[in-house]
Amino acid sequence: DKGLAVFTSGGDSQGMNAAVRACVRMAIYLGCKAYFIREGYQGMVDGGDNIQEANWASVSSIIHRGGTIIGSARCADFRERAGRLKAANNLVQKGITNLVVIGGDGSLTGANLFRQEWSSLLDELVKNGTITAAQQEKNSVLHIVGLVGSIDNDFCGTDMTIGTDSALHRIIEAIDAISSTAYSHQRTFIMEVMGRHCGYLPVVAGIISEADYVFLPEYPPPHDWPAKLVLKLEQERSAGQRLNIVIVAEGAMDREGNPITAEDVKKVIDERLKHDARITVLGHVQRGGNPSAFDRILACRMGAEATLALMEATKDSVPVVISLDGNQAVRVPLMECVERTQAVALAMKERRWADAVKLRGRS
Numbered sequence: 001d002k003g004l005a006v007f008t009s010g011g012d013s014q015g016m017n018a019a020v021r022a023c024v025r026m027a028i029y030l031g032c033k034a035y036f037i038r039e040g041y042q043g044m045v046d047g048g049d050n051i052q053e054a055n056w057a058s059v060s061s062i063i064h065r066g067g068t069i070i071g072s073a074r075c076a077d078f079r080e081r082a083g084r085l086k087a088a089n090n091l092v093q094k095g096i097t098n099l100v101v102i103g104g105d106g107s108l109t110g111a112n113l114f115r116q117e118w119s120s121l122l123d124e125l126v127k128n129g130t131i132t133a134a135q136q137e138k139n140s141v142l143h144i145v146g147l148v149g150s151i152d153n154d155f156c157g158t159d160m161t162i163g164t165d166s167a168l169h170r171i172i173e174a175i176d177a178i179s180s181t182a183y184s185h186q187r188t189f190i191m192e193v194m195g196r197h198c199g200y201l202p203v204v205a206g207i208i209s210e211a212d213y214v215f216l217p218e219y220p221p222p223h224d225w226p227a228k229l230v231l232k233l234e235q236e237r238s239a240g241q242r243l244n245i246v247i248v249a250e251g252a253m254d255r256e257g258n259p260i261t262a263e264d265v266k267k268v269i270d271e272r273l274k275h276d277a278r279i280t281v282l283g284h285v286q287r288g289g290n291p292s293a294f295d296r297i298l299a300c301r302m303g304a305e306a307t308l309a310l311m312e313a314t315k316d317s318v319p320v321v322i323s324l325d326g327n328q329a330v331r332v333p334l335m336e337c338v339e340r341t342q343a344v345a346l347a348m349k350e351r352r353w354a355d356a357v358k359l360r361g362r363s
């Protein structure tokens with residue numbers, strides 16, 4: 001008779017639906033009551049129809065759909081104790097003491113805080129007469145498990161986050177499409193791709209599209225990058241190459257921390273090479289479309305493992321995220337990963353790029 005709820009929070013990514021489906025179906029298979037919480041923490045705070053019981057059929061035909069069918073949001077209310085108090089009451093009223101949060105490091109931090117506060121929130125709800133002592137007793141421990149949905153692959157502790165592989169497919173499809181037209185007209189294409197603090201998407205896209213130059217957040221180029229870029233593009237053209245691809249991460253910067261934009265790169269190419277250079281900003285296309293086969297199976301495995309982890313949790317268990325380690329879905333302490341991810345973000349902000357790369361580790 002355990003109640004388990006799943007919700008998606010922060011930015012969406014392809015594969016979240018597959019994760020929701022796996023959590024719900026594994027929960028039902030194990031005899032739990034499964035719930036959706038719509039619109040992330042906002043739905044938890046607002047309650048009502050936002051918290052709905054799910055059945056086997058309610059997650060049919062969603063595995064292939066991008067985005068998240070249960071909605072995602074950013075929620076200022078949940079950052080305040082008053083909001084979390086409302087959320088706690090809404091969960092207790094439905095007997096939900098197990099949560100799967102699918103989101104980024106912010107969403108997981110919020111969930112961890114909620115778990116730490118849970119007993120004091122319940123004390124307050126009893127004191128003000130919102131719930132009974134019996135309800136408090138029955139719902140005394142909140143268990144949480146995190147799944148990381150992010151197209152940037154910017155979370156420490158997992159080899160791949162849910163959505164990254166699909167985003168790479170989108171980027172590569174776009175570069176392939178552009179390459180044929182660029183080849184016909186001897187053009188240089190400058191592609192802006194996502195990656196604010198993490199260069200995984202641009203670096204992998206650069207390798208697999210045979211790009212000539214890649215600008216990444218973690219490896220800022222020296223101040224004379226325009227000359228180096230020009231030299232490289234000239235060499236490629238004189239070796240007979242008819243098209244050039246330059247990839248610029250949205251978070252690319254120089255060593256002083258000034259942004260390097262696709263416009264900056266175009267200006268250099270226009271002024272010094274007089275190539276026919278065009279910019280393509282992929283933007284939200286990278287988040288869109290159907291999840292890849294890899295993301296679907298990754299999310300299925302992670303979702304099922306998340307539910308199993310919740311069912312096995314005891315009151316002394318440490319909250320975990322489900323991570324991919326090699327080819328295994330493993331449980332890793334949630335706050336360890338969140339803290340490391342936040343340390344990477346800080347190192348990037350402070351322009352300690354080598355530290356950031358070292359801290360991030362394998363992924």
Ligand code: ATP
Nearest residue numbers: 010011041074075078079103104105106107109110
């Ligand atoms: P993305 O990687 O897409 O940015 P994220 O999960 O990191 O995803 P955030 O906007 O940081 O996105 O967080 C999503 C929501 O989680 C916030 O709107 C807020 O409701 C909740 N949240 C984040 N941090 C905290 C916190 N420290 N305390 C309480 N709630 C938080």
